[in-house]
Structures are given as structure tokens and as C-alpha cells.
Amino acid sequence: MAVYTDIAEDDLKWFLTEYDAGTLLSYKGIAEGVENSNFLLHTSKDPLILTLYEKRVEKSDLPFFLGLMQHLSARGLSCPLPLPRRDGSLLGSLSGRPAALISFLEGMWLRKPEAKHCREVGRALAEMHVAGDGFELKRANALSIDGWRGLWEKSEARAGEVEPGLQSEIRNELDFLSAAWPSGLPAGVIHADLFPDNVFFLGDELSGLIDFYFACNDLLAYDVSICLNAWCFEKDGAYNITKGTAMLAGYQSVRPLSDAEIAALPVLSRGSALRFFLTRLYDWLTTPEGAMVTKKDPLEYLRKLRFHRQIKTPAEYGLSL
Ligand SMILES: Nc1ncnc2c1ncn2[C@@H]1O[C@H](COP(=O)(O)OP(=O)(O)O)[C@@H](O)[C@H]1O
Numbered sequence: 001m002a003v004y005t006d007i008a009e010d011d012l013k014w015f016l017t018e019y020d021a022g023t024l025l026s027y028k029g030i031a032e033g034v035e036n037s038n039f040l041l042h043t044s045k046d047p048l049i050l051t052l053y054e055k056r057v058e059k060s061d062l063p064f065f066l067g068l069m070q071h072l073s074a075r076g077l078s079c080p081l082p083l084p085r086r087d088g089s090l091l092g093s094l095s096g097r098p099a100a101l102i103s104f105l106e107g108m109w110l111r112k113p114e115a116k117h118c119r120e121v122g123r124a125l126a127e128m129h130v131a132g133d134g135f136e137l138k139r140a141n142a143l144s145i146d147g148w149r150g151l152w153e154k155s156e157a158r159a160g161e162v163e164p165g166l167q168s169e170i171r172n173e174l175d176f177l178s179a180a181w182p183s184g185l186p187a188g189v190i191h192a193d194l195f196p197d198n199v200f201f202l203g204d205e206l207s208g209l210i211d212f213y214f215a216c217n218d219l220l221a222y223d224v225s226i227c228l229n230a231w232c233f234e235k236d237g238a239y240n241i242t243k244g245t246a247m248l249a250g251y252q253s254v255r256p257l258s259d260a261e262i263a264a265l266p267v268l269s270r271g272s273a274l275r276f277f278l279t280r281l282y283d284w285l286t287t288p289e290g291a292m293v294t295k296k297d298p299l300e301y302l303r304k305l306r307f308h309r310q311i312k313t314p315a316e317y318g319l320s321l
């Protein structure tokens with residue numbers, strides 16, 4: 001459940017007077033999500049999502065996230081559009097939190113995606129990468145290679161609680177990735193968290209992408225590796241090459257990967273698996289029992305990391321080389 005901050009009806013009604021959003025008919029907290037508090041609002045106009053930005057989101061990053069949604073939407077990508085306030089700004093304040101209204105996107109996320117959905121996700125990811133070109137704001141990826149060591153140091157002392165022997169494995173992995181991380185690959189705006197819960201479908205048709213709150217400037221192929229990790233493994237931990245083939249073909253139908261990007265996929269996939277392992281591990285060790293949020297299993301990503309470590313050629317992801 002992700003509603004960390006409660007709102008009072010009167011405060012919300014007052015907040016809405018700053019927008020041309022109609023009058024409030026009803027509102028309710030949304031159970032899903034991890035980072036922020038989200039509410040679904042029904043008004044005399046269109047339905048809206050209200051997001052209160054919680055402590056892990058830097059306020060100074062919000063113009064990047066909200067501006068990016070505007071930029072992508074203007075270029076034809078289906079994603080939420082922030083509603084401007086009467087003074088033209090996109091950000092307000094509610095219950096002591098920075099707050100924004102964004103358009104409601106129809107659809108639902110898929111609990112059991114198939115290869116045909118992975119193809120659509122690959123295509124949409126590439127469309128996002130192309131549409132992101134020309135977005136003038138920049139945001140460094142705080143959760144890329146430079147940030148991982150600091151994150152690991154916060155969990156290292158207790159990592160053995162999750163699996164004995166983790167300390168040396170992760171230290172070696174960080175050393176390997178620091179030495180092997182590619183440079184000079186095509187970079188741009190990446191989503192950085194395009195998991196199944198952030199992609200909506202209406203039937204088999206992809207209806208839009210949400211949750212741009214990890215978006216940043218980084219290697220485009222790193223975003224591809226995040227999606228391979230998030231979409232192409234089965235519950236039993238096995239990599240599904242049919243899904244990988246579909247995802248990569250969908251991506252390349254819009255933006256072909258260069259030889260250098262393809263060669264880098266195993267290292268990038270190790271990195272993205274480690275990234276999600278580390279944030280999950282930190283949350284696992286620090287989220288109090290009974291907190292209103294569902295903790296995600298760090299070991300799922302450790303198993304994915306181990307899979308990528310034994311890859312001999314990128315063809316094993318489902319690419320015809
Ligand atoms: N624009 C939107 N349209 C429809 N539903 C949305 C929209 N934004 C968020 N949601 C709902 O809120 C949930 C949590 O949103 P998300 O941005 O993933 O939160 P968090 O950043 O906290 O993880 C989503 O799973 C979805 O149900």
C-alpha cells in the first residue's frame with residue numbers, strides 16, 4: 001500500500017481551487033506503488049491522479065519529472081500529463097508535501113505478461129527514448145554505478161541476514177562493474193523503472209507508461225537491460241528467451257541497437273539487476289514490520305544477477321547476431 005500521507009477533504013477542496021479541475025466528487029487512496037502517496041480523484045470534469053511526493057523524491061527533481069511527462073506527451077507518447085495550476089506552475093503543496101495533479105490513464109498492468117506484451121513494451125521503450133530527444137532539463141542517475149557502492153554500504157553489515165556470504169559476492173560484483181562499465185554508448189532520457197506495474201494495457205494493446213519518478217539521463221541500452229530483467233524472467237527464476245526475443249525485436253523495430261550496445265548487454269544487465277537488488281535489500285532491512293507498503297524480495301534480483309554473470313554471448317538474450 002502506498003499512502004504515506006493522509007489528506008483532509010477541506011484541504012483537498014482548497015488545493016483544487018488552484019486548478020481548472022472542476023469540483024471534487026470523491027477521492028480515494030491507491031493501494032499500489034512504493035515511493036509516493038497517490039489518490040484517485042473524481043471531479044465534475046475528468047478523473048485525475050493526485051500525487052504527494054514523499055521523502056525519497058528530491059523536490060528539486062520534480063520539474064524534471066513533470067516537465068518530462070509534458071515533453072513526451074507533446075511528442076505523442078501515451079503517458080500522464082501534469083495539469084497546470086491557474087498560475088501556470090505544475091507543482092503545489094498539500095498536507096505539507098509537494099503535490100501535483102496528473103491526468104488519469106486508462107488501462108491496467110499485467111500480472112502475467114506474455115511475449116506479445118514484451119514486444120509492445122520494447123517498442124514503447126524505444127519510442128520513449130526517441131521522444132525524449134530534445135528535452136532540455138537534465139538529471140543524473142543517482143542510482144547508477146557511482147551510487148551503488150554508497151547504497152551497499154548502508155546494508156552491508158546486515159546483508160548476511162538475507163543470505164549468508166553476500167558480503168564478498170556483492171563487493172566483488174561492485175569491483176567488476178566499476179571496471180567493466182561501458183562508456184561512450186548512446187545516452188538520453190531513460191525511464192529507469194519500466195516494470196510491469198508501470199505499463200498499462202487495454203486488452204493486449206499498450207495504453208501508456210506511468211511513474212517517471214526515476215527517469216534520468218543515462219545509457220539507453222541500460223534501460224533495455226532494466227526491462228529484460230523486469231519482464232523476461234519467470235516466477236521460477238528462469239530467463240524466458242521467447243520474451244527476450246520479442247522485447248528486443250520490439251525495441252529494434254523503432255531504434256536498432258548498435259553492435260557496442262549489444263555487446264554491453266550482459267554487463268548492463270548485471271548492473272541493473274544489482275541496482276534493484278540493492279534498493280530492495282535496503283528497503284527489506286529498514287522498512288518497519290507493519291508499514292503500509294509491500295516489501296519486494298531482494299533475492300529475486302540476486303538470482304537474476306547470477307544468471308547474467310554466466311552469459312557467454314548476448315545471443316543468449318534472444319538476439320540473432
Ligand atoms: N496517471 C495515472 N493513471 C491511472 N492510474 C495511475 C496513474 N498514476 C498512478 N496510477 C495508479 O497509482 C499506482 C501507483 O503509481 P506509481 O506512480 O507507480 O507510484 P509510486 O511512484 O509510488 O510507485 C499505479 O499502480 C496506478 O494504479
Ligand SMILES: N[C@@H](CCOP(=O)(O)O)C(=O)O
Nearest residue numbers: 033034035193195276280296
Ligand atoms: N520497481 C522497483 C520498485 C519501485 O516501485 P514502483 O512502484 O515505483 O515501480 C522494484 O521492483 O524493485
